[in-house]
Amino acid sequence: MSHDLYGEILLDHYRLPRNHGRLENPTITVEGTNPLCGDELTLDLEFTGDHLTNISFSGRGCAISVAATSMLTELLKGKTIHEIEEWTGNFRTFIREGKAPDGVDMGDIQSLAGVAQLPVRVKCATLPWTTLEQGLVRYKGT
Amino acid sequence: MKTITEIRKDFPILNMKVNGKSLVYLDNAASSQKPVQALDAFCRFCESRYANVHRGVHTLGEHATTDYEAARTKVAEFVNAPSSKGIIFTRGTTESINLVAYAFGRRFVKHGQAILLTPMEHHANLVPWQLMAKSVGAELRFWPMKPDGTLDMEAGKKLLDSSVALVAITHVSNVLGTINPVREIALMAHQVGAKVLVDGAQAVPHMPVDLTEIDADFYAFSGHKMLGPTGIGVLWGRLDVLEDMEPFLTGGEMIKEVYLDHATWNDLPYKFEAGTPPISEAITLSAAISYLNDVGMEWVYSHTRALTSKAYELLSQEPGVTVYGPAVDRGPVVAFNVAGIHPHDLAALLDQEGVAIRAGHHCAQPLMRWLEVQATARASFYLYNTMEEIDVMMDAIRMAKKVLRVA
Ligand SMILES: Cc1ncc(COP(=O)(O)O)c(C=O)c1O
Numbered sequence: 001m002s003h004d005l006y007g008e009i010l011l012d013h014y015r016l017p018r019n020h021g022r023l024e025n026p027t028i029t030v031e032g033t034n035p036l037c038g039d040e041l042t043l044d045l046e047f048t049g050d051h052l053t054n055i056s057f058s059g060r061g062c063a064i065s066v067a068a069t070s071m072l073t074e075l076l077k078g079k080t081i082h083e084i085e086e087w088t089g090n091f092r093t094f095i096r097e098g099k100a101p102d103g104v105d106m107g108d109i110q111s112l113a114g115v116a117q118l119p120v121r122v123k124c125a126t127l128p129w130t131t132l133e134q135g136l137v138r139y140k141g142t
Numbered sequence: 143m144k145t146i147t148e149i150r151k152d153f154p155i156l157n158m159k160v161n162g163k164s165l166v167y168l169d170n171a172a173s174s175q176k177p178v179q180a181l182d183a184f185c186r187f188c189e190s191r192y193a194n195v196h197r198g199v200h201t202l203g204e205h206a207t208t209d210y211e212a213a214r215t216k217v218a219e220f221v222n223a224p225s226s227k228g229i230i231f232t233r234g235t236t237e238s239i240n241l242v243a244y245a246f247g248r249r250f251v252k253h254g255q256a257i258l259l260t261p262m263e264h265h266a267n268l269v270p271w272q273l274m275a276k277s278v279g280a281e282l283r284f285w286p287m288k289p290d291g292t293l294d295m296e297a298g299k300k301l302l303d304s305s306v307a308l309v310a311i312t313h314v315s316n317v318l319g320t321i322n323p324v325r326e327i328a329l330m331a332h333q334v335g336a337k338v339l340v341d342g343a344q345a346v347p348h349m350p351v352d353l354t355e356i357d358a359d360f361y362a363f364s365g366h367k368m369l370g371p372t373g374i375g376v377l378w379g380r381l382d383v384l385e386d387m388e389p390f391l392t393g394g395e396m397i398k399e400v401y402l403d404h405a406t407w408n409d410l411p412y413k414f415e416a417g418t419p420p421i422s423e424a425i426t427l428s429a430a431i432s433y434l435n436d437v438g439m440e441w442v443y444s445h446t447r448a449l450t451s452k453a454y455e456l457l458s459q460e461p462g463v464t465v466y467g468p469a470v471d472r473g474p475v476v477a478f479n480v481a482g483i484h485p486h487d488l489a490a491l492l493d494q495e496g497v498a499i500r501a502g503h504h505c506a507q508p509l510m511r512w513l514e515v516q517a518t519a520r521a522s523f524y525l526y527n528t529m530e531e532i533d534v535m536m537d538a539i540r541m542a543k544k545v546l547r548v549a
Binding site: 011036037038040060062063064118124 | 484486487490491494502503510516517545546
């Protein structure tokens with residue numbers, strides 16, 4: 001099972017996380033934790049209108065949560081809130097069923113397919129998405 | 143005397159392949175595997191002697207009652223309890239401790255008194271006391287530890303004054319492996335009039351335990367960590383203390399006479415065994431104890447000690463690895479971290495090589511904070527593990543370092 005889990009794409013994101021660090025002037029900073037593993041994640045979000053113009057992350061976590069966060073930032077930087085919500089739905093389906101919804105190309109995220117079979121690790125891959133959702137709620141409320 | 147090869151044959155699960163590799167099961171502190179002798183005992187009992195206990199006057203009812211009570215005697219002898227009447231069957235250590243927290247704590251621990259614990263307790267020996275202390279207005283105190291993860295006896299003595307109603311302490315830490323001097327602590331506690339509960343979940347499976355010698359007031363352990371089934375555990379209590387307590391769970395079995403508006407309590411130990419008890423589990427546990435007796439607890443202790451020493455030594459020498467807990471005189475658990483690798487990734491990568499270890503906070507979050515870590519990996523050993531399996535684990539750790547490119 002875990003064989004394919006730690007594949008080259010995932011390891012690449014783990015070793016060289018994209019958009020890692022802090023933003024100078026984030027519109028919203030949101031934190032997420034996974035008490036079971038002790039993963040801690042901070043997302044800095046910069047919005048311009050309804051566009052997520054910049055995003056970065058910091059914190060600590062396992063390879064799966066770091067790679068999943070890195071992939072998320074790469075995928076969603078520059079997207080509109082509407083598009084982000086659509087991707088969040090796609091990701092939920094993907095992590096529940098282990099495969100992308102019909103006609104959707106998950107890109108690098110596809111490499112997380114094995115996580116769907118590991119209930120204990122699903123939370124690691126989902127953490128950046130639930131954290132981002134909280135960020136969106138906060139932004140929309142402002 | 144069985145050889146290790148013969149012992150391993152008694153545990154069919156050890157022949158399993160995991161991810162194409164031979165299983166190396168090093169998560170014994172979480173739960174142990176079961177020998178065929180225990181599984182057979184379960185089947186034989188259910189096939190030929192099963193019925194509810196202490197009720198029917200029919201033949202099967204009598205057979206089941208005889209076997210169930212024989213299991214109680216077997217447990218009492220195994221831990222040299224002063225009397226088998228003080229052996230109460232529960233669902234596990236957790237329920238045993240909750241029983242004491244409710245039936246003893248809420249009745250006898252008074253407002254302003256203290257409960258003395260240690261920072262190395264499993265949540266099962268911490269959270270029940272938090273709730274109980276809150277409900278009666280008692281204070282929780284924590285026995286300080288030295289940097290090596292052993293108790294600071296001098297510092298603890300200062301906290302152990304006459305305001306302490308109860309000392310609740312683990313016999314062997316499920317993370318650090320520390321073996322606490324429970325005999326000495328029971329003596330000290332009794333001198334100031336405090337009662338003592340010992341969490342023996344990690345001790346009884348691994349070393350000869352003599353309850354008469356330890357002389358605590360309560361001692362708790364679980365069947366599933368000592369080759370027995372899940373769903374059964376033990377609370378031993380001193381008879382005079384148990385006599386003074388009110389019941390914990392109520393219903394059938396635990397009563398003597400019931401009227402519409404009140405009831406009187408059954409004799410010990412039945413007063414604390416409400417409802418249909420874990421009958422077949424008790425019979426299976428009894429067979430597991432027979433197995434441990436056949437192998438010999440002295441042998442189990444020295445064998446797992448040798449495994450632990452080897453693992454501790456190899457892990458300590460491995461670059462980037464931090465090992466937690468005392469270097470010597472420890473139980474068969476070794477918690478560690480590999481720099482740059484989250485324990486969950488390590489456990490997942492070891493699983494790829496067939497090696498089962500635990501990763502996480504091990505139900506000891508305050509201890510994780512004390513160690514200043516989020517989580518650790520943990521290898522824990524039992525009578526069926528071999529020296530070669532530790533080498534397999536070390537190779538798998540090196541492989542994990544390579545995969546995650548940790549030097
Ligand atoms: C030291 C210690 N105490 C208590 C427990 C709880 O045991 P159980 O889950 O069987 O009730 C455990 C096992 O996880 C333990 O290691």
